[in-house]
């Protein structure tokens with residue numbers, strides 16, 4: 440069997456221990472004689488998985504029972520639309536900080552509905568940093584203030600939690616959810632497509648204050664109302680059971696590894712290894728992100744020219760390093776180093792980068 444170091448941005452690498460566990464129980468789940476993908480979502484073995492995943496996620500986040508975990512399909516992209524549909528009006532608009540493609544896409548959905556307003560944007564700087572607190576113009580009567588906590592494509596991340604003056608804080612945490620301790624209580628509504636840091640594609644985790652989601656607008660379609668998911672424990676209709684099952688295992692793996700503090704230690708260490716190579720390369724590697732906005736999850740950098748970038752990708756693959764080509768909008772390279780990427784993988788990439796520079800500095 441061959442396994443490479445997988446630096447893909449999403450779907451992305453998952454803990455090998457989790458994959459092995461899934462494999463081992465795939466044909467006979469919990470002595471049912473059936474696979475997890477063959478049993479009813481109303482059955483007791485499934486409900487146990489479902490409820491345990493929810494409980495572990497809340498525990499990892501340090502949140503109490505004033506918050507609820509929902510499992511929703513449609514990707515983070517559907518949340519971009521559901522949020523303004525459920526919470527914003529023409530009088531109480533949703534306020535958005537634009538720090539990359541995904542936050543801009545989120546804003547676009549609100550704008551289409553006539554309920555969006557821009558609080559800040561770093562587009563003029565090619566999204567090389569997240570907005571600073573002093574740049575945020577949040578209306579006091581906004582329905583919510585929305586940020587993208589980690590910008591997967593540009594490789595930038597918030598290292599502070601915005602003060603909103605009482606406006607509920609909403610965050611897309613798709614690519615850094617459960618990667619480090621955060622004061623999650625400061626957020627009213629958090630969502631994450633799991634295929635970056637937490638599991639296989641197919642489900643979005645929403646963690647929201649119950650007071651926000653216990654009653655939704657009656658005029659909305661059933662499946663676009665948060666209270667549909669809240670009232671039925673995310674079992675109104677068939678949930679993406681396999682994705683939720685794997686997410687539950689990943690949450691358990693995080694807990695057994697020592698929780699978010701240990702994830703953070705490893706993630707800081709991994710990110711530092713790569714940023715040090717960039718900073719010590721005499722300009723051969725140029726980081727995209729401003730230093731104070733650097734992401735711990737997605738490390739973006741360019742090489743002196745596109746030919747070298749192509750060569751880098753090709754030679755990396757020969758060294759078992761996969762998925763380092765950057766997003767077409769930024770160009771260059773991107774190494775996604777989520778929770779499941781072992782330190783060893785990052786060390787292999789760092790050594791490869793140094794060797795590649797020595798051979799090609801011209």
Ligand SMILES: *Cc1c(COP(=O)(O)O)cnc(C)c1O
Pocket residue numbers: 449513514515516517541587589590591611612613614632635
């Ligand atoms: C990948 C990603 C999305 C889009 O997720 P889908 O589940 O594909 O809709 C949104 N936000 C962030 C931060 C992402 O990384």
